[in-house]
Amino acid sequence: xxxxxxxxxxxxxxxxxxxxxxxxxxxxxxxxxxxxxxxxxxxxxxxxxxxxxxxxxxxxxxxxxxxxxxxxxxxxxxxxxxxxxxxxxxxxxxxxxxxxxxxxxxxxxxxxxxxxxxxxxxxxxxxxxxxxxxxxxxxxxxxxxxxxxxxxxxxxxxxxxxxxxxxxxxxxxxxxxxxxxxxxxxxxxxxxxxxxxxxxxxxxxxxxxxxxxxxxxxxxxxxxxxxxxxxxxxxxxxxxxxxxxxxxxxxxxxxxxxxxxxxxxxxxxxxxxxxxxxxxxxxxxxxxxxxxxxxxxxxxxxxxxxxxxxxxxxxxxxxxxxxxxxxxxxxxxxxxxxxxxxxxxxxxxxxxxxxxxxxxxxxxxxxxxxxxxxxxxxxxxxxxxxxxxxxxxxxxxxxxxxxxxxxxxxxxxxxxxxxxxxxxxxxxxxxxxxxxxxxxxxxxxxxxxxxxxxxxxxxxxxxxxxxxxxxxxxx
Ligand SMILES: [Fe+2]
Numbered sequence: 001x002x003x004x005x006x007x008x009x010x011x012x013x014x015x016x017x018x019x020x021x022x023x024x025x026x027x028x029x030x031x032x033x034x035x036x037x038x039x040x041x042x043x044x045x046x047x048x049x050x051x052x053x054x055x056x057x058x059x060x061x062x063x064x065x066x067x068x069x070x071x072x073x074x075x076x077x078x079x080x081x082x083x084x085x086x087x088x089x090x091x092x093x094x095x096x097x098x099x100x101x102x103x104x105x106x107x108x109x110x111x112x113x114x115x116x117x118x119x120x121x122x123x124x125x126x127x128x129x130x131x132x133x134x135x136x137x138x139x140x141x142x143x144x145x146x147x148x149x150x151x152x153x154x155x156x157x158x159x160x161x162x163x164x165x166x167x168x169x170x171x172x173x174x175x176x177x178x179x180x181x182x183x184x185x186x187x188x189x190x191x192x193x194x195x196x197x198x199x200x201x202x203x204x205x206x207x208x209x210x211x212x213x214x215x216x217x218x219x220x221x222x223x224x225x226x227x228x229x230x231x232x233x234x235x236x237x238x239x240x241x242x243x244x245x246x247x248x249x250x251x252x253x254x255x256x257x258x259x260x261x262x263x264x265x266x267x268x269x270x271x272x273x274x275x276x277x278x279x280x281x282x283x284x285x286x287x288x289x290x291x292x293x294x295x296x297x298x299x300x301x302x303x304x305x306x307x308x309x310x311x312x313x314x315x316x317x318x319x320x321x322x323x324x325x326x327x328x329x330x331x332x333x334x335x336x337x338x339x340x341x342x343x344x345x346x347x348x349x350x351x352x353x354x355x356x357x358x359x360x361x362x363x364x365x366x367x368x369x370x371x372x373x374x375x376x377x378x379x380x381x382x383x384x385x386x387x388x389x390x391x392x393x394x395x396x397x398x399x400x401x402x403x404x405x406x407x408x409x410x411x412x413x414x415x416x417x418x419x420x421x422x423x424x425x426x427x428x429x430x431x432x433x434x435x436x437x438x439x440x441x442x443x444x445x446x447x448x449x450x451x452x453x454x455x456x457x458x459x460x461x462x463x464x465x466x467x468x469x470x471x472x473x474x475x
Contacts, residue, residue: 004254005112007058007103012318014379015064019406019431020463022054022068026088027459031081038453040441041425042080043416046471047157048427048439049074050408051136051145052464056088057097063109063314064323065465069094070133070145072159073429073461075439076475082439082455083475087159089132089145096123105129108149109258109316111251127252128197130164134179135466138473139190140211146179148228149197157473170205170213174198177205179466180229180291185359189214191232191273193239197248200224204237204271217275224248226258226312231292231304232273232362238295238304241267242288244312256316262286268334268341270302282334284341288312293329293354293368293389294361302334305346305368305391307354324381327352329370329389329396347396349373351387353409353466357421357444366392367421367444369410371428374398382406382463386426386442399447401440405432406463412444413469420445425452427469429461437461 010016053068062068070089075082088094096118097104104123106112111127119125130150137144144152144165154165171177174196181192188209195202204217217237226244230237243264251257268282290313293305308330313323329346351370372387384405385398401407410426418424422445430440438454 005060005103005106008060008062008318010058013062013064014319015323016055016059016062018380019460020064020380022056023071023086023460023462025459026086027084029084029458031083033458034082034084035456036082036453037438037456038441038451040077040080040082040453040455041415044077044413045474046469047074047076047473048411048413048467048469049136050429050461050464050467051133052462053131053133054088054462054464055103056094057101057103059107060103060112061107061110062318063107063316066108066314067129068131068133070131070147070153071464072136072145072155073464074159075455075457076473078474084455084457085159085475086459086461087161089153089155090161091130091132091153092124093126093129099123109251109256109314110254112254133465135468137181137468138470139181139183140207140209142211143470143473146177148179148195149176151175152177158475167207167211167213170207178228178230182230182232182361183358184232185361185363191230191237193227193230195224195227202227202239204230206273215275217271219269219271219279228290229292231295231306233295233297233302234362235273235297236302237271237273238292238302239269239271240289240306241269242312243286244288258312258315260312262311268304268332270334280336280339282339282341284343286311287343290352291354293370294356294365296362296364298364300336302336304332304334305354305389306330306332307352307370308343308345321379324377326350329354329368331391346391346394347387347389349387349396349398350383352383355410355412357412357414357424359414359419360421365421366390369412369426369444371407371409372396372398374400375403383408386410386428386440386447388444388447397447399442399450401430402432402435405430405435407440408464409467410442411467411469422446428467429464431461431463
């Protein structure tokens with residue numbers, strides 16, 4: 001008989017198998033150990049880093065994409081050469097499990113009480129695991145592994161973990177900092193938000209370019225929504241409040257904490273960044289979204305490009321397949337005079353993990369990029385292409401890495417010697433059966449001849465979540 005807390009049957013989750021399966025080792029490879037096809041652009045100095053779930057111990061329950069211990073995979077580039085490293089984020093939950101050599105905590109979809117002997121031994125008493133598995137960001141000299149349910153973890157450039165980071169006390173106990181802040185290209189400010197497990201409210205948080213806290217704007221809500229990403233424009237912060245809810249009291253009783261109530265529609269909140277004007281709410285039919293692409297203001301309208309999903313793409317119940325429902329690039333226009341909303345599909349390509357040249361964050365722009373697919377998928381969804389979405393021409397262009405390949409979030413890396421969107425590169429980890437694992441460097445302006453460089457990694461890099469380019473960061 002299986003007891004709650006015992007390791008689960010892995011076969012019921014496609015997101016723990018194939019290239020979703022965790023790796024068991026931390027590795028280091030220097031330039032002599034990495035085979036490079038093509039040429040790494042010599043003017044790139046910094047690191048490509050990606051976070052993702054990588055359970056250290058066999059879990060007792062697993063809700064993709066919400067669970068799994070965070071692991072960072074990093075490729076450092078300098079003088080046209082590369083080095084690789086992967087490390088777990090050493091959270092207090094993971095360290096406690098290491099001490100007991102087994103899984104101790106439940107999942108975000110099925111909480112378990114922390115065993116008495118763990119608390120008596122001084123282990124982490126909080127049943128909510130800070131996974132640190134969602135995003136990794138470098139801002140104000142701080143390298144942070146982020147998860148939207150708690151504090152970020154501060155890391156060193158060699159991926160060793162310093163510990164939880166509260167921005168010198170700006171974050172209060174219980175504050176949960178989003179994994180999707182945006183950096184304003186005009187000011188260098190980090191526009192972020194906090195939510196709490198014990199409140200439905202939402203707080204926009206701003207930090208200056210030196211990571212010093214600058215401003216808080218409170219947004220009152222009556223019910224805790226699942227709000228994953230935020231978008232900035234020149235004057236506003238825009239968030240989607242979909243009818244997707246999480247009830248912590250139900251989670252603590254071991255019940256399904258998630259609910260999807262489409263009759264309530266999706267609300268769009270437009271929050272003035274200066275904090276002094278009223279927040280304006282727009283309403284439309286229900287949809288869910290994990291990720292924005294970009295947003296900007298033009299002629300009395302606020303234009304938002306994002307990845308649309310029909311409904312909440314996860315559940316406590318294993319193996320439903322709900323995670324792989326189609327996603328599409330959409331353009332939403334909010335008319336600030338009439339308060340009307342138009343929301344139209346931009347492309348019929350299956351996509352997720354949308355990104356942009358971040359020098360144009362919040363401003364008018366031409367190209368969006370996203371992990372994209374030109375095939376249908378079986379047990380797990382996946383993306384075998386990098387897609388370029390041209391908002392000037394309406395055209396979608398794909399670069400396919402292989403029919404069975406899986407390509408991660410494409411991060412736009414600016415060419416330090418050019419302001420042109422076309423002159424940068426898209427970097428992502430790719431796993432292609434038969435070819436192996438590599439970091440792809442694809443020219444943003446020319447998808448036709450493929451990557452200018454493939455940096456082959458001798459060990460596996462599982463599919464993961466968000467990545468960023470850390471300009472100037474070295475080992
Ligand atoms: Fe995300």
